[in-house]
Amino acid sequence: MNDIASNKATVNRLQHVLPATLVLLLAITVTWLSYTREPSDAFLFPRLISSVMVFLAMWNFLRAFLGLAKVGDGLSAQTVVRIAPGVIVMLVLVYFAAKALGFYVASFLAFLCVFSLYDPASHTAISSWVKRLLITAAFMAVIYALFTLLLKVQTPRGLYF
Amino acid sequence: MEFLQYFGGVFEPTSFLLLLGGTMGGLILGATPGLSPTMAVALLIPFTFQLEATQGLILLGAAYTSTVAGGAVSAILLKIPGAPANIATALDGHEMARQGRGTEALHVSFLASGVGGIIGVLLLIFLTPVLARWALAFGPSHLFWMAILGVTIIGSLDSRSFVKGLLSGCLGLWLSMIGYDDIQGAQRFIFHDSLTGGVNIITALIGIFAIPQVIEMLAKGRVKHKIVAVSVAKQSLLSSLKLLSKNVKALSIGTVTGSVIGLIPGVGGQIAGLLAYDQTRKFSKDRDTFGKGNPAGVIAAESANNAMVGPSLVPLLTLSIPGSPTAAVLLGGLLIHGIFPGSDLFDNYPEVAWTFINSMLIGQVLMVIFGIWVASYAARVSQIPPPIMAAAVLVLALFGSYSVQQSMGDVYIMLALGLSMFLLEKVGFSAAPLVLGLILGPIAEANFIQGSMIANAMDGPAQYFLMGPLNIVLIALVLSSIAWSFFSSRREAEKNALLSDTVAKGGGAINDPFHDDTGAQS
Numbered sequence: 001m002n003d004i005a006s007n008k009a010t011v012n013r014l015q016h017v018l019p020a021t022l023v024l025l026l027a028i029t030v031t032w033l034s035y036t037r038e039p040s041d042a043f044l045f046p047r048l049i050s051s052v053m054v055f056l057a058m059w060n061f062l063r064a065f066l067g068l069a070k071v072g073d074g075l076s077a078q079t080v081v082r083i084a085p086g087v088i089v090m091l092v093l094v095y096f097a098a099k100a101l102g103f104y105v106a107s108f109l110a111f112l113c114v115f116s117l118y119d120p121a122s123h124t125a126i127s128s129w130v131k132r133l134l135i136t137a138a139f140m141a142v143i144y145a146l147f148t149l150l151l152k153v154q155t156p157r158g159l160y161f
Numbered sequence: 162m163e164f165l166q167y168f169g170g171v172f173e174p175t176s177f178l179l180l181l182g183g184t185m186g187g188l189i190l191g192a193t194p195g196l197s198p199t200m201a202v203a204l205l206i207p208f209t210f211q212l213e214a215t216q217g218l219i220l221l222g223a224a225y226t227s228t229v230a231g232g233a234v235s236a237i238l239l240k241i242p243g244a245p246a247n248i249a250t251a252l253d254g255h256e257m258a259r260q261g262r263g264t265e266a267l268h269v270s271f272l273a274s275g276v277g278g279i280i281g282v283l284l285l286i287f288l289t290p291v292l293a294r295w296a297l298a299f300g301p302s303h304l305f306w307m308a309i310l311g312v313t314i315i316g317s318l319d320s321r322s323f324v325k326g327l328l329s330g331c332l333g334l335w336l337s338m339i340g341y342d343d344i345q346g347a348q349r350f351i352f353h354d355s356l357t358g359g360v361n362i363i364t365a366l367i368g369i370f371a372i373p374q375v376i377e378m379l380a381k382g383r384v385k386h387k388i389v390a391v392s393v394a395k396q397s398l399l400s401s402l403k404l405l406s407k408n409v410k411a412l413s414i415g416t417v418t419g420s421v422i423g424l425i426p427g428v429g430g431q432i433a434g435l436l437a438y439d440q441t442r443k444f445s446k447d448r449d450t451f452g453k454g455n456p457a458g459v460i461a462a463e464s465a466n467n468a469m470v471g472p473s474l475v476p477l478l479t480l481s482i483p484g485s486p487t488a489a490v491l492l493g494g495l496l497i498h499g500i501f502p503g504s505d506l507f508d509n510y511p512e513v514a515w516t517f518i519n520s521m522l523i524g525q526v527l528m529v530i531f532g533i534w535v536a537s538y539a540a541r542v543s544q545i546p547p548p549i550m551a552a553a554v555l556v557l558a559l560f561g562s563y564s565v566q567q568s569m570g571d572v573y574i575m576l577a578l579g580l581s582m583f584l585l586e587k588v589g590f591s592a593a594p595l596v597l598g599l600i601l602g603p604i605a606e607a608n609f610i611q612g613s614m615i616a617n618a619m620d621g622p623a624q625y626f627l628m629g630p631l632n633i634v635l636i637a638l639v640l641s642s643i644a645w646s647f648f649s650s651r652r653e654a655e656k657n658a659l660l661s662d663t664v665a666k667g668g669g670a671i672n673d674p675f676h677d678d679t680g681a682q683s
Contacts, residue, residue, distance in 0.1 A: 015587075015588060016588055019584065019588045020588075023328065023332075027331075030350065033350060037347070037349070038347075039345050039347055041344070041345055042342040042344070042345035042347035042349065043347075043349070044609070044610065044613065045338065045605070045606040045609050045610065046335070046338050046349060048609070049331060049334045049335060049338070050335065052327075052331055053328065053331035053332070053334075053335060056327055056328040056331060057328060059324050060325060060328055063324065069322070069589070071322040071325065071588075071589030072322075072586070072587055072588040072589030072590075073587065074587055074588060075584075075587050079380050082379065082380050082381075082382040083376050083379045083380050086375075086376065086379035086551065087376065087379075087580070090372075090375075090555060090576060090580075091576070093555075093559065094572055094573065094575075094576040095573065095576075098559065098569070098572065103559070103560065103563070107556045107559060107560070110552070110556065110559075111552040111553070111555075111556055112552075114379070114548060114551055114552040114555060115548050115549055115552045117383075118379060118382070118383050118547070118551070119383070119546070120383045120384060120385045135549060136552075139552075139553055139556070140556075143556060143557070143560060146208070147560050147564060150211075151207070151208065151210070151211055151564060152211070153560070153563070153564040154567060155560070155563060156569065
């Protein structure tokens with residue numbers, strides 16, 4: 001029981017130390033840039049804010065390092081496994097597919113992927129897939145009506161649409 | 162009574178249709194668990210680009226008002242609050258529904274929301290010009306301190322850790338500085354081409370509020386959606402009106418609590434609803450019936466969370482300090498239409514300001530009428546499975562962020578900020594101070610630079626920024642908000658340590674309703 005508790009504490013501590021370190025590094029970088037870049041007048045306000053930020057980031061890092069940071073639950077391995085496929089779909093959609101395939105094709109595929117990956121209904125039954133395809137197509141039709149017909153947004157077409 | 166001149170603008174066909182659409186859409190969005198009012202308003206902003214400023218604000222204002230009230234539908238019928246502001250509503254509302262009084266609960270909830278909301282908007286109407294005149298006395302140094310106060314108050318109140326709350330505010334202020342400096346034309350913190358134009362507020366709002374919620378929905382995994390709404394039978398509205406009139410005390414407590422809370426930047430509807438519920442219970446002769454289906458609980462909570470909507474816009478429209486995260490998003494909506502709130506708003510754009518405020522008044526009436534009608538449909542929408550909702554919000558976020566400036570750079574920034582915010586929230590950072598820092602950053606910087614120029618021509622920065630009665634009051638408020646947050650977070654840490662000790666000694670498990678077994682924060 002105690003082992004489990006101490007293991008959980010270590011995980012939580014590590015999960016606090018890692019982001020605290022990243023935030024501290026960011027604060028140091030911002031402060032360094034604020035004090036070294038020219039023209040100095042353009043960096044007057046950034047200097048003020050970055051000085052406060054670096055002080056708070058150090059405080060935050062120390063609290064995390066000493067195991068005093070308790071707020072927030074971190075991410076459990078189970079949650080990471082659950083969200084990973086969805087996050088990968090998001091990354092591929094935004095940083096690759098949207099521009100390469102076109103917004104509508106990429107969004108159609110992303111919607112279908114997220115829906116299928118997290119849908120508890122059968123993945124072997126044809127009726128489930130028909131339902132998923134119909135819902136995805138209906139939603140994309142609404143998006144097309146809203147953004148292309150109503151708002152006249154010209155989205156990247158990529159290879160397709 | 163200047164506002165009366167601008168009532169006609171609300172009834173222009175396009176404006177009225179937008180008000181109607183915003184109200185009905187907001188009621189449905191509000192009833193959907195996982196779609197917070199802030200996120201709903203953020204996702205709606207891209208739809209206002211093609212509209213005139215007044216029309217865009219009418220749509221956003223209607224959505225803001227009705228999403229808060231719409232959250233009561235799922236709270237009553239499903240016991241899932243549509244928004245944090247409806248937590249207190251679920252306590253008695255769902256019990257009423259289980260006892261076969263669902264329609265009664267929905268009726269009194271919308272009627273109480275309407276009464277609270279109307280009084281809240283009337284406060285907005287009568288307080289705003291007074292405060293706006295008072296704000297004329299504000300110089301650059303005062304406006305600088307006001308912007309900092311906005312960040313520190315929300316950083317202090319909206320976060321469970323005082324260091325992380327303030328650090329979130331600083332991160333937001335830093336994000337606002339990315340891009341070209343307006344005065345010197347110098348490049349600042351441009352680490353990637355997408356950042357050349359800076360971080361667009363709307364893009365950031367969509368990413369920060371929508372993406373973490375999409376991931377939270379995905380974190381539930383592949384589970385069957387078993388939520389079943391309690392069925393409701395038809396019932397006369399007259400008997401619900403009689404019930405409301407019997408609970409005037411609860412209605413008054415809710416309305417007064419909500420109005421006062423709304424005026425305090427950063428406190429929000431959740432606190433208003435819970436505080437009003439608690440006060441009504443304390444003053445009630447039947448306090449034992451609370452939590453068991455007492456309509457007074459629903460009336461107090463709903464009148465409070467809607468009464469705070471109007472007053473939360475008072476500091477926004479007069480001093481550019483949003484009273485809540487949703488008000489911060491509305492500020493973003495104002496800025497994209499080139500309207501800067503503050504003391505000049507009612508002189509330079511009286512038509513925009515008053516038509517918007519009047520629309521919120523009419524919107525309250527529409528919300529009551531359509532709320533009762535839409536409630537049954539809204540309950541159906543709230544049963545949409547999370548995977549569909551997550552996929553829909555993701556696609557809407559993609560198209561919404563792109564449509565801001567038709568730039569892929571904005572889409573990249575949106576997702577990067579969304580993913581970072583999700584991870585930061587998991588370690589106790591919060592979105593509201595970050596967003597407020599991002600929105601108030603340019604206001605703080607412009608006044609800081611302007612103040613520095615004045616200070617150089619006068620007695621120096623120390624004298625200009627730190628002296629004078631108003632500066633001293635504002636600095637004292639900034640320091641007090643930080644100190645209060647520091648001591649309250651220490652007190653909470655001590656309380657948590659004590660509870661952990663009790664658990665370690667075998668005192669039993671703590672049932673924390675805000676966390677599920679996956680460690681995800683609800």
